[in-house]
Amino acid sequence: xxxxxxxxxxxxxxxxxxxxxxxxxxxxxxxxxxxxxxxxxxxxxxxxxxxxxxxxxxxxxxxxxxxxxxxxxxxxxxxxxxxxxxxxxxxxxxxxxxxxxxxxxxxxxxxxxxxxxxxxxxxxxxxxxxxxxxxxxxxxxxxxxxxxxxxxxxxxxxxxxxxxxxxxxxxxxxxxxxxxxxxxxxxxxxxxxxxxxxxxxxxxxxxxxxxxxxxxxxxxxxxxxxxxxxxxxxxxxxxxxxxxxxxxxxxxxxxxxxxxxxxxxxxxxxxxxxxxxxxxxxxxxxxxxxxxxxxxxxxxxxxxxxxxxxxxxxxxxxxxxxxxxxxxxxxxxxxxxxxxxxxxxxxxxxxxxxxxxxxxxxxxxxxxxxxxxxxxxxxxxxxxxxxxxxxxxxxxxxxxxxxxxxxxxxxxxxxxxxxxxxxxxxxxxxxxxxxxxxxxxxxxxxxxxxxxxxxxxxxxxxxxxxxxxxxxxxxxxxxxxxxxxxxxxxxxxxxxxxxxxxxxxxxxxxxxxxxxxxxxxxxxxxxxxxxxxxxxxxxxxxxxxxxxxxxxxxxxxxxxxxxxxxxxxxxxxxxxxxxxxxxxxxxxxxxxxxxxxxxxxxxxxxxxx
Amino acid sequence: xxxxxxxxxxxxxxxxxxxxxxxxxxxxxxxxxxxxxxxxxxxxxxxxxxxxxxxxxxxxxxxxxxxxxxxxxxxxxxxxxxxxxxxxxxxxxxxxxxxxxxxxxxxxxxxxxxxxxxxxxxxxxxxxxxxxxxxxxxxxxxxxxxxxxxxxxxxxxxxxxxxxxxxxxxxxxxxxxxxxxxxxxxxxxxxxxx
Numbered sequence: 001x002x003x004x005x006x007x008x009x010x011x012x013x014x015x016x017x018x019x020x021x022x023x024x025x026x027x028x029x030x031x032x033x034x035x036x037x038x039x040x041x042x043x044x045x046x047x048x049x050x051x052x053x054x055x056x057x058x059x060x061x062x063x064x065x066x067x068x069x070x071x072x073x074x075x076x077x078x079x080x081x082x083x084x085x086x087x088x089x090x091x092x093x094x095x096x097x098x099x100x101x102x103x104x105x106x107x108x109x110x111x112x113x114x115x116x117x118x119x120x121x122x123x124x125x126x127x128x129x130x131x132x133x134x135x136x137x138x139x140x141x142x143x144x145x146x147x148x149x150x151x152x153x154x155x156x157x158x159x160x161x162x163x164x165x166x167x168x169x170x171x172x173x174x175x176x177x178x179x180x181x182x183x184x185x186x187x188x189x190x191x192x193x194x195x196x197x198x199x200x201x202x203x204x205x206x207x208x209x210x211x212x213x214x215x216x217x218x219x220x221x222x223x224x225x226x227x228x229x230x231x232x233x234x235x236x237x238x239x240x241x242x243x244x245x246x247x248x249x250x251x252x253x254x255x256x257x258x259x260x261x262x263x264x265x266x267x268x269x270x271x272x273x274x275x276x277x278x279x280x281x282x283x284x285x286x287x288x289x290x291x292x293x294x295x296x297x298x299x300x301x302x303x304x305x306x307x308x309x310x311x312x313x314x315x316x317x318x319x320x321x322x323x324x325x326x327x328x329x330x331x332x333x334x335x336x337x338x339x340x341x342x343x344x345x346x347x348x349x350x351x352x353x354x355x356x357x358x359x360x361x362x363x364x365x366x367x368x369x370x371x372x373x374x375x376x377x378x379x380x381x382x383x384x385x386x387x388x389x390x391x392x393x394x395x396x397x398x399x400x401x402x403x404x405x406x407x408x409x410x411x412x413x414x415x416x417x418x419x420x421x422x423x424x425x426x427x428x429x430x431x432x433x434x435x436x437x438x439x440x441x442x443x444x445x446x447x448x449x450x451x452x453x454x455x456x457x458x459x460x461x462x463x464x465x466x467x468x469x470x471x472x473x474x475x476x477x478x479x480x481x482x483x484x485x486x487x488x489x490x491x492x493x494x495x496x497x498x499x500x501x502x503x504x505x506x507x508x509x510x511x512x513x514x515x516x517x518x519x520x521x522x523x524x525x526x527x528x529x530x531x532x533x534x535x536x537x538x539x540x541x542x543x544x545x546x547x548x549x550x551x552x553x554x555x556x557x558x559x560x561x562x563x564x565x566x567x568x569x570x571x572x573x574x575x576x577x578x579x580x581x582x583x584x585x586x587x588x589x590x591x592x593x594x595x596x597x598x599x600x601x602x603x604x605x606x607x608x609x
Numbered sequence: 610x611x612x613x614x615x616x617x618x619x620x621x622x623x624x625x626x627x628x629x630x631x632x633x634x635x636x637x638x639x640x641x642x643x644x645x646x647x648x649x650x651x652x653x654x655x656x657x658x659x660x661x662x663x664x665x666x667x668x669x670x671x672x673x674x675x676x677x678x679x680x681x682x683x684x685x686x687x688x689x690x691x692x693x694x695x696x697x698x699x700x701x702x703x704x705x706x707x708x709x710x711x712x713x714x715x716x717x718x719x720x721x722x723x724x725x726x727x728x729x730x731x732x733x734x735x736x737x738x739x740x741x742x743x744x745x746x747x748x749x750x751x752x753x754x755x756x757x758x759x760x761x762x763x764x765x766x767x768x769x770x771x772x773x774x775x776x777x778x779x780x781x782x783x784x785x786x787x788x789x790x791x792x793x794x795x796x797x798x799x800x801x802x803x
Contacts, residue, residue, distance in 0.1 A: 187625075212636045
């Protein structure tokens with residue numbers, strides 16, 4: 001007994017180190033998914049704190065809690081963080097974890113490229129946040145309109161950090177999208193035809209294509225801006241004959257598909273959750289999938305609806321307005337798909353279902369706000385007011401975040417083997433739902449009353465005081481809910497209720513394996529003859545885990561790729577190359593060296609050829 | 610490609626690496642389309658300074674011919690790899706590299722001459738758009754040359770054969786893409802007087 005207590009610390013230190021090495025070198029899509037989600041939640045909390053500071057400043061008129069420059073920096077970083085460092089990584093994380101399981105694959109098509117993506121996301125995010133300690137954060141808003149971004153109006157290096165940090169995370173997004181596309185098209189298990197794929201897989205596929213086609217436009221816009229700020233060009237400078245409006249076109253050609261990049265996977269998540277908790281297959285699968293693809297295409301034809309106020313020719317403005325209304329049609333189709341799925345289902349209001357159903361309702365409000373804004377004359381009245389802020393928070397918070405929270409409660413048991421506490425979950429849901437509506441619904445009225453967005457303060461006696469105060473109270477209620485959520489995760493990881501293979505009686509393939517799944521995902525797969533492989537149609541119930549195991553044919557050819565340091569090395573190299581452009585060129589030179597060493601090691605590594 | 614693919618095959622029957630690389634090239638296409646669009650939007654809008662008249666069209670036309678011919682050499686090297694013809698693979702890879710390097714060399718010469726004559730990145734809108742568009746293309750060709758040199762080294766070590774030619778094939782896809790982009794850039798930048 002004595003020897004054992006003395007011997008214990010040594011293996012513990014070793015295991016701590018080997019656990020770290022394991023995570024740093026992992027190429028397992030499940031661990032990479034967890035890294036994406038954990039990193040995304042961390043940035044979600046940081047972005048949430050920024051939002052709280054903004055709300056404290058705006059709680060009453062003429063407050064001086066924040067300096068206007070600080071306010072601009074927090075506003076810019078809040079938007080940038082939530083889109084690029086919270087929403088996209090968390091969605092990519094769930095995609096990484098769930099998509100290969102759903103299609104019965106062992107892993108993603110390119111395991112090391114997958115690891116490269118998550119490290120680029122984390123290091124790029126850190127590079128962006130390094131701006132706070134290097135002279136000042138970006139301060140021109142998340143869409144960074146020219147000429148506010150020029151050296152004249154934004155003299156410190158914040159915008160350079162914004163450009164380079166987002167380029168690094170952009171490489172991550174494009175590489176992970178290529179990976180998703182190849183995985184989904186090329187690694188489906190026998191029987192998993194395209195029209196049997198779960199809707200979430202479909203939405204990840206379409207989102208990946210959107211990323212592949214939309215991000216280069218942002219990259220070019222940022223390269224030109226970087227040249228303007230550092231090499232003396234004037235791509236956005238009216239004084240040399242250029243047009244600052246070019247930035248808006250390039251940015252929104254990326255930026256509007258971007259909002260569908262984050263909302264489509266959210267649609268996919270609720271399309272998995274609502275059927276399971278209604279005990280009915282999704283209503284109108286084909287319509288839902290076609291609507292997803294249609295949204296993907298139309299999302300590239302609506303970008304100028306962000307620009308109605310810049311003086312577009314009327315025909316152009318109305319064309320983009322019409323396209324923006326047309327995109328509401330496939331979106332509305334989806335809303336009816338979800339409603340009819342619930343119709344006459346045997347509903348179970350778990351926390352996941354509560355979040356999913358409130359997503360449907362809140363997203364309808366956000367979508368209707370969008371129809372208002374797509375109407376050109378109405379947009380002239382409402383543009384740059386809080387009505388717009390209300391609209392996109394109903395789509396992004398009411399849309400993306402609510403469905404991501406639903407996904408947390410739904411897939412947490414699969415990922416960890418334990419359920420989140422349902423009682424705490426319901427309180428979390430209630431706080432979030434009430435706080436969200438208190439915060440953002442009044443912004444519709446503030447906007448209609450003419451309160452402009454992006455102002456650091458406002459005068460007393462304009463009639464805006466009360467609803468601003470209400471919004472701030474709502475923001476604190478949301479925070480209380482989020483705090484409870486984090487506590488719930490910590491509590492449930494330790495002593496949550498054991499989940500078993502299939503706690504929700506789901507019928508997609510991720511529930512056909514253990515919770516958490518083994519490194520190789522499946523010992524064997526059940527036959528895939530329908531969209532619901534685990535559904536026992538004869539007896540109208542899901543197969544039990546034992547039945548699934550009995551149905552599955554054991555696969556003897558399990559080969560897993562070896563762990564690799566090279567993705568981390570290459571990611572460091574790329575980030576150093578970018579960092580050198582804002583610090584000192586030596587770092588770029590070192591970055592190139594690290595990058596080349598990484599690539600050389602990568603291509604020579606055994607076990608991948 | 611991971612070993613699992615060899616064991617299980619792929620759903621579409623396409624190699625992962627080729628499918629992935631085609632997707633990457635789709636993204637690259639949008640990148641160049643955007644740069645070309647910026648060039649077209651700003652053509653003829655320079656308020657001062659030199660412009661299109663400085664360009665040496667016969668020289669660049671010859672350079673275009675060399676780059677397009679290099680694609681033929683690339684096709685022949687991929688074909689040699691597919692047949693397991695090691696000597697042919699090495700020879701045609703070397704030819705592709707030489708022609709690619711020649712293209713970059715002429716571009717460097719052209720840049721130096723233009724800068725000497727007063728057209729720089731910051732001269733005017735023509736300078737900005739000309740150098741960014743052709744510069745990013747030149748950078749892509751340079752990356753391609755380096756990639757092909759690495760491929761040649763591996764070919765010399767005998768790492769490719771009839772059963773393992775996909776890496777050469779993928780390098781070839783990239784090379785043809787870079788050529789194809791130039792097919793658009795050359796007329797738009799050099800031949801059309803905006």
